[in-house]
Amino acid sequence: MPDPSILLEMRHVTKRYGGTLALSDVSFAARAGEIHAVMGENGAGKSTLIRVSSGVTDPSDGELLYRGEPVRFTSPLQAVRQGIVCVFQELSLVPDLTVAENLSIVDGPRRFGLANRRAEIERARALLDSVGCGDIHPLELVRDLTLSRRQMVEIAKALGRKPRLLILDEATSALTSEDVERVFAIVRRLRDEGVGILYVSHRMQEIEALADTVSVFRNGRHIETFKAGSKPVGDIVQLMIGREVESYYPPKSTAPRGETALKVDALSWGRQLKGVDLELHKGEILGIGGLDGQGQRELLLALFGALKDVGGTVTAGGQRLRLSGPTEAMAAPLPIALIPEDRKFEGLMLPMSVKDNMSLAALKRFSGPFGIDAGAEAAEQQRCLKELQIKAPDLDAAVSTLSGGNQQKVVLAKWLMTAPGILLFSDPTRGIDVGTKQEIYRLLRRLADEGAAILFYSTDYAELIGCCDRVLVMYGGRVTRELAGDELTDRNLLEAALDVSPMRRSA
Secondary structure (H helix, E strand, C coil), X not given: CCCCCEEEEEEEEEXXXXXXXXXXXXXXXXXXXXXXXXXXXXXXXXXXXXXXXCCCCCCCEEEEEECCEECCCCCHHHHHHCCEEEECCCCCCCCCCEHHHHHCCCCCXXXXXXXXXXXXXXXXXXXXXXXXXXXXXXXCEHHHCCHHHHHHHHHHHHHCCCCCEEEEECCCCCCCHHHHHHHHHHHHHHHHCCCEEEEECCCXXXXXXXXXXXXXXXXXXXXXXXECCCCCHHHHHXXXXXXXXXXXXXXXXXXXXXXXXXXXXXXXXXXCEEEEEEEEECCCEEEEECCCCCCHHHHHHHHCCCCCCCEEEEEECCEEECCCCHHHHHCCCCCEEEECCCHHHHHCCCCCEHHHHHHHHHHHHHEXXXXXXXXXXXXXXXXXXXXXXXXXXXXXXXXXXXXXXXXHHHHHHHHHCCCCCEEEEECCCCCCCHHHHHHHHHHHHHHHHCCCEEEEECCCHHHHHHHCCEEEEEECCXXXXXXXXXXXXXXXXXXXXXXXXXXXXXX
């Protein structure tokens, strides 16, 4: 007799893309009233699992059952109408439409066969309130929202479809800590109401805080399902990567600081930056911490010349920069590169090939009197492909076909091909797996050891502690504390992020 608690079940499902086996003989079940976490490295099969479950793609072999009955979804909309709703890591919002229009883009309220704008706005207010985001105006354009706010609108949109099974793909990777707590509360409430949750995340702390059940995938195979809390973190990571985990972070440099690569004095911009001072040295990884939204992203954008009307002075390689645009930053005596937080929209041209994305920022380097030196360009692409271990069918494949971790590696390759002396990283490991994270940590340390100067913003305190030589904590648009050596701890980072001084703490 079928188990009535099972909402969605896969039986021996296989999915092939040409010669690539994305899922291999997977049997898996999602239950009502359960938060089921799905973990694995990028390329482990999680994204394909989601696509098959939500009607984006058909399995090549095997059977899909929904509420005990065999089913074949011909489109995501059909899956939605059955109650299977997915919040993808790549947001589905239309930037040039309002929040209200996006929330009612499918099956919105109608009157006399036409869109009912007043009802759309009322519905939007109710949905935004349900996710704790009543501060977002329904008539605001999505393109004017921060990435975190856009993600919350996406979640509100999913709730508006009244899911029986809600699939969350790295749903918190772009969120502020406050919005993460909102999402946790929503997920727990839905579970208690009997909704099934498939929760895909690389953040171990979130899995420990939320999940009832955990499944691990590796190389397209379902490795194991177990009760949350029944295995230590080290065992889970080993299941994910299939090998013993070495030291998570590479050893920090013990060499003395090099000469100053970047000097910032009284940098200001609107209400976000209020007189930032910092000094970054060659061979150093300097972290930027603090609660999200304290000016960290604006600092990196300003240093790259991507903001207008920035006050203060910036010196790179001994030369003062006018901050007139990225072109000047890239042409500085120590060229500056920015690896942005949003690889999909700010780092890559998704329809273009892997090789074209890799060369995009470095074309000037390969240009000669007779055009592009194709041989030198191809040699550099192959070097980066090997050095970063980018997994791609071939260099002519669209970069959109790669996993999130490999897409991030293409962004890194794109900027490394410009031969930068100063690298600005904005939350570079957001939404990528543990194995790829380790590769990026090792790359950062190797670049620093070779003399590069690295400014590294992360929302992950463990990352700041493990990777950085020093950390500057920002609060209210200013650098309020510097931590290094034995002072660089979780507690000190959190207190500085909350602007709690030792004197106030003991009072």
